[in-house]
Structures are given as structure tokens and as C-alpha cells.
Amino acid sequence: MTPLSILYQDEWLVAIDKPSGLLVHRSEIDRHETQFAIQLLRDQIGRRVYPLHRLDKPTSGVLLFALDSDTAKTCGESWESGVDKTYLAIVRGAPAEEGTIDKPLKEPWDRLGDRNVSKDKPEQPAVTDYRRLATCELPYAVDRYPTARYSLVRVHPQTGRRHQIRRHFKSLSHPLIGDTSYGKSVHNRFFAEQFGVQRLLLHAVEMRLPHPHSGEPLTICAPLTGEVLQLLESLDWLNSIPLEWRKF
Template sequence: MKEIVIGENQAGQRFDKYLSKYLNEAPKSFLYKMLRKKNITLNGKKATGSEKLKEQDIVRLFLSEETIDKFSQVKVERSHGKLSILYEDKHIAAVNKPSGMLSQKASGSDVSLVEYLTGYLLESGQMKEEDFRCFHPGICNRLDRNTSGIVIAGKTLAGLQEMNEAFKLRSLKKEYLALVEGVVSSGAYLKGYLHKDEKCNKVVVEKEPFEGSVPIETEYRPLAGNQRVTLLNIHLVTGRSHQIRSHLASIGHPVIGDGKYGSKKSNQLFCDSYGVKSQLLHAYRLTMPELKGELNYLSHKVLTAPIPSDMKRVLEGEHIEESIHE
């Protein structure tokens, strides 16, 4: 017999859904048969599977260890490596993702921030492999592979749900730093329409709506610059794929180092001069909204990621004194 005490990450879901995760290789017909025969009980009583689980509920599996092992395969993909943690509490972690790291897997063989997060939680003792039977921590926002900066990870169900909702509602203020080509003397609020071609993983931006397009909004203001580049503070109002890079390129100010939407000539120049190999775009500040759930203690909290070394190297070489504080 195996006894399981329901924790906060399992509470709130139907009992049969939980069993399908815990005994993830078992047919549903087997689970319902075990419930009918009282080989699986909830708080010492016969259950139907439709019950809503609560914290501290007791689940008992009157099954052999061989049967449990056969039907319960814990699948934990992890990667070892040091993460730059900007902030952490019980529910969330704010990670400073480096350029070159995927936020999530694009294919089965990829290693992404999610696998590094899993490894970190296991190695720091915050989770055990057993915990992954019914809950997987994950990230709540994504950055392009070659964009650095703040990614929020949910370590608990409450953390994932509340942060995912905040990103979905666009109630967080997301600010980026971008070093762009040309002189930008004043700020602007850009509106446009974007369509992504999934085959070539590239987007098109136009001022007027067109078939398959979605509206985008990008606000920016110059911080510092010289006669060939400008450092911008960008407020990402909507959050579409490649939005900042394509929107800025559409007005003649592509991000330095951007091989997809930028200038080959400028990119080569900055590669030769400073070793720039990816876009100088950095998600540097995130301001939390008013939160009303378990994460209300995070209301209006500001998270900041330091300027990455490649951007800093160019700013120093171009004698641009960045001024990113209000």
C-alpha cells in the first residue's frame, strides 16, 4: 500500500485527473476499476474520481509496488549548469536568461531554460523527482533564443497560474534595452500589424491590417547615442513573436547584431569591432501589476537584469554613457 498526502501543487484538480498524472501509464479503465473496487481511496473512503482534491487529502493506493512502478513513469528532463537568479521566493524565480539559450524546447533534442530550471530545483533540494509525477515547474514568458534578460519561472501551481494570467492580460510592464542603427532623437508610440511566416520563422510588419495579421504596439524612447547608434528603452505593449526587432527594422532602425531583420553591413562592422554575434536586445526590467491572489506580496515589485557584457562592450567602445534609470 502507498499513501500520498496531497500538497498545494496538486490541490484544486479532479481526483481522476490527478490519478492519470500519477499513474500516467495506466489506462483510464484500470483507474476507474480500482476506484470501484476501493483499491484506490480518498480520505479512507470510496471515491468516484470526480472529487476536487484539497491540501492534506490522503490518497491510498492498495496496489503492489510492481503495479505502481509499471504504471507510474516519472519523466524528468534536466540539465546541469548555473542559472543567474535575479529574484526567488516560494512561488517564482526570476532568471536572467543569457543570449543563446532557448526559453523552451523547439525540438525533442534541445536543451532549454526549462531543463536548466529543473536541474536547479532538484540540485538545490527544492523539489524531488517524486514531485514531478503530478507537477512540472515552467516558465511564464518567452524570449527569442538570442535575446537576453528576465524570464519568470513558476515553481508552484499558484506561481505558474498567477504569473501566466498576468502575462496573458499584459498587466506587467515589460521594458527592454536595444542598441539600434542610426540616430533616434525622440521617442514614439508605434502601432502596426504583424504576420509570421512559420516556414521561414520570420515576420512581416505593415502599418495597415492585412490577411492573417495581428495588431502590435511598441513604445520607445532614446537614452543615449552617437552618430551611428542609439540606445533605446522599449516598452513592449503587446508581445508578439519578433515584435521589437521587426517593428524597429520597419522604421529604419534595426537592432545591431540582428541577422534576421538587421543590416548585414552594420552587423559585420560591429562583429569585427566588438565581436557581436547576436542582437543587442535585452529584457532588462519587469514591473509587477497589482496582484490579488497568493502572489499579492509581489504587487508593484520591480525586477531588473544587469546589462549583458556584449552590449556593455559596445556601449563603452562607442563612448555611449547609458542612462537607464528613471
């Protein structure tokens, strides 16, 4: 496998640009999978690593690890309140220009990925802010309408529930493109056939946090590359995102 792209590394932290399709760790999602970000990164840098958060298997972008257990504990104690995560997503239709999705979610049970999650665990608060960056209307009858609309949205989850962004946008009837669990297959097939893109169109583009040891602001960016960047170019959406979020 191609070496993981390291976005940031110091004495205490290391961040990678996780590719779509790579699990962070073992999970019931795919019990036959043999490659995981934890093991690949450990072997690549020759050090034990401690994941500080999760990204779904089909989601790409910034994934942060601690390089020692004390740093992992320090980050864990202040993670929710001190970290700002920004995602880019392509969704079906045209959601409101901006909004907040405040909808509690029940944590999916995963015996291997999170042994602390009970099947009977109640719903937990889940809040997602978003802003629509661009919209297009394509002259194709993908679903029941003569044309098809899609939007590029910038997403800021305030909480970190599993599949939160995907489930929240489904609740608005604006599912993410390429989402085989919560999306619509006709739109997924359209993007595969029309643009050659067969992945979930969700990318963790930026993370901001205070450094756990110095307290200084730290910004880690995973610019869009490859097929997703080409897709934005095809849809004439490149100017809708900052230059630092794209890498040709």
C-alpha cells in the same frame, strides 16, 4: 554549462537572467538544440517550472517562471495588463527621440514552440513604445554613407507578439544590431569586427508586475554585464542608463 543566474526567487516565482543563445523551450527555430532554459532551471533548483512569457533565443535578460500550475494560471489571466517590460536595444541610425510603433503583426508559425498557432492565423494588434537614450556617429563607411550612426533605445512593448521589437524596428528602417533575421549584415559584421560583439543587441533589462499572491509591486532587474556593458562603455553611453541597469 555555467549555472543560470537567478535574479529573484520566492515560494511561487523564480526569475533568471537568460543568456543570449539559449532557447526557452523546444522550437522549430533550432530543432537540433539540446539545451533549454526550462530544463536547465528545473535541474538547477530541483523543481518543475512554468514559463510565464517568452524571450527569443538571441535575446538576453529577465525571464520569469512560476513554480506551480496555480500561480502560472493566475499570472496568465492578468499578464498582458499587469506587466511592464523594459528592454534595451542598439539600432542602426537615429530614430525619433520617442515614439509609438502601432503595426499589427502576423504570428510566425512554430509547430514545436506553439502548437496553438495556425499557419493561417490573421495579423494581431502589436504596439511598441520607445525612447532614444543616446546616439553616436562613427567615422566608418559601413554602408553607403561615409559615417555610421547608431542609437541606444529603451523599449516598452505594450503587446507580446513574437519578434515584435525586432520586426517593429525593422519597419522603421532602424533594425537591431546583431539581428540575423531582420537586420542588415553589413552592420552586424561591423560590430563583430570593431567591437567583438556577435549577438543580438536586445536585452530585457527590467520587469515590473504585481506579485500574483500578495499583490505587492515586484521589480526584477537584469543588469547589463560582459560584452554588452563593455560596448556601451566604448560608445560612451553608460551614463545614459540608470546605475542599477549596469553591473561590472
